[in-house]
Amino acid sequence: MAVKKAQMMPTFIYEGIDRKGAKLKGELPARNMALAKVTLRKQGITIKTIRQKKKNILEGLMKKKISTLDITIFTRQLATMMKAGVPLVQSFEIVAEGLENPAMREVVLGIKGEVEGGNTFAGALRKYPQHFDNLFCSLVESGEQSGALETMLDRVAIYKEKSELLKQKIKKAMKYPATVIVVAVIVTIILMVKVVPVFEELFTSFGADLPAFTKMVVNMSQWTQKYWFVLIIVVGFAIAAFLEAKKRSKKFRDLLDKAALRAPIFGDLVYKAIIARYSRTLATTFAAGVPLIDALESTAGATNNVVYEEAVMKIREDVATGQQLQFAMRVTDKFPSMAVQMVAIGEESGALDAMLDKVATHYENEVDNAVDGLTSMMEPLIMAVLGILVGGLVVAMYLPIFQMGSVV
Numbered sequence: 001m002a003v004k005k006a007q008m009m010p011t012f013i014y015e016g017i018d019r020k021g022a023k024l025k026g027e028l029p030a031r032n033m034a035l036a037k038v039t040l041r042k043q044g045i046t047i048k049t050i051r052q053k054k055k056n057i058l059e060g061l062m063k064k065k066i067s068t069l070d071i072t073i074f075t076r077q078l079a080t081m082m083k084a085g086v087p088l089v090q091s092f093e094i095v096a097e098g099l100e101n102p103a104m105r106e107v108v109l110g111i112k113g114e115v116e117g118g119n120t121f122a123g124a125l126r127k128y129p130q131h132f133d134n135l136f137c138s139l140v141e142s143g144e145q146s147g148a149l150e151t152m153l154d155r156v157a158i159y160k161e162k163s164e165l166l167k168q169k170i171k172k173a174m175k176y177p178a179t180v181i182v183v184a185v186i187v188t189i190i191l192m193v194k195v196v197p198v199f200e201e202l203f204t205s206f207g208a209d210l211p212a213f214t215k216m217v218v219n220m221s222q223w224t225q226k227y228w229f230v231l232i233i234v235v236g237f238a239i240a241a242f243l244e245a246k247k248r249s250k251k252f253r254d255l256l257d258k259a260a261l262r263a264p265i266f267g268d269l270v271y272k273a274i275i276a277r278y279s280r281t282l283a284t285t286f287a288a289g290v291p292l293i294d295a296l297e298s299t300a301g302a303t304n305n306v307v308y309e310e311a312v313m314k315i316r317e318d319v320a321t322g323q324q325l326q327f328a329m330r331v332t333d334k335f336p337s338m339a340v341q342m343v344a345i346g347e348e349s350g351a352l353d354a355m356l357d358k359v360a361t362h363y364e365n366e367v368d369n370a371v372d373g374l375t376s377m378m379e380p381l382i383m384a385v386l387g388i389l390v391g392g393l394v395v396a397m398y399l400p401i402f403q404m405g406s407v408v
Helices: 002-007 033-042 057-062 068-083 088-098 102-116 121-125 134-146 149-206 212-248 250-262 267-287 292-302 306-320 325-332 337-349 352-407
Strands: 011-017 023-029 046-052
Touching: 011 033, 023 033, 023 102, 033 046, 033 102, 068 088, 068 102, 068 149, 088 102, 102 121, 121 134, 134 149, 134 267, 134 292, 149 212, 149 267, 149 352, 212 250, 212 352, 250 267, 250 306, 267 292, 267 306, 267 352, 292 306, 306 325, 325 337, 337 352
Parallel strands: none
Antiparallel strands: 011 023, 011 046
């Protein structure tokens, strides 16, 4: 319910006079008219007129969704403003003006309104849990309490940038082969529907028996022409069922997470990405002064994989009973020896956050190298798939012509 209220927060258009007597016009998001008036009075504005802004239905339909990249850009810009000595409320205004996504601009102005109304920055962020997770809010709260918000925002910005970069690398590895295979399937369907029937008419006019391979392709072409709509419905239903099952069923999501780690080609990439995320998140939260037990709880969710989420929660339980982090990690048998050894050095030297940061950097580089290697390896495999799909059809169509030529 809180999420819906935050998303549906109305905007008020006002005209007034500030303390110096200058006329002002502007917009202010607030929960209701009374809160909007209170906020403006706190800013020293004498209100002449104020009214609720009407919502444009077309604008609402065309509004872009807020992505993690939007949140990352907002965090970096806000951190830069704060480090430059710009006050927090003014920083919100400057950042909001520079945002291209209207939905993100609305969220930033909503946060600004909450802070002006007396709420803390972390409290304002918690009004938008769909965009700012508990980890983000906890780090900001830690920065506010320690009086080093600008430093903490810079750390959060670095964390978000590293996480986004890692996500983009994994998407790059997945997107390239998927795109080529989809294009190959589309080309094959076009050949089956448009090209094969032409050859079929030609072969029928000859009246000769067709080779088995050609007959199979012709039969497939006839089926595709007759039931193409069934094929589209089945594929669409399968995709919709997959997405719905992933959204609603935790067991299905857990199964996918386990399958991702066991995948023959992408499994190693997923594993390295998880270790990088674990190390980066734990390094950031621990360096921010968050207690290790609380930091591990936040890190568990950041792994984005049920196998490692359970492993990290087990580590948290062991650490809570007095075990060292290195021993708890080793017991799970889910972490590489290098990461465990670096954590051991960090615990002994009192520089755990620095060692975890080095582990994160190492595995982020490993992911980068793995993506490049995977792309190089996938190219010949993709060419082979294209050769089998398209080349197989071409051979099937020309086999009868070759047989006729040998008879002649």
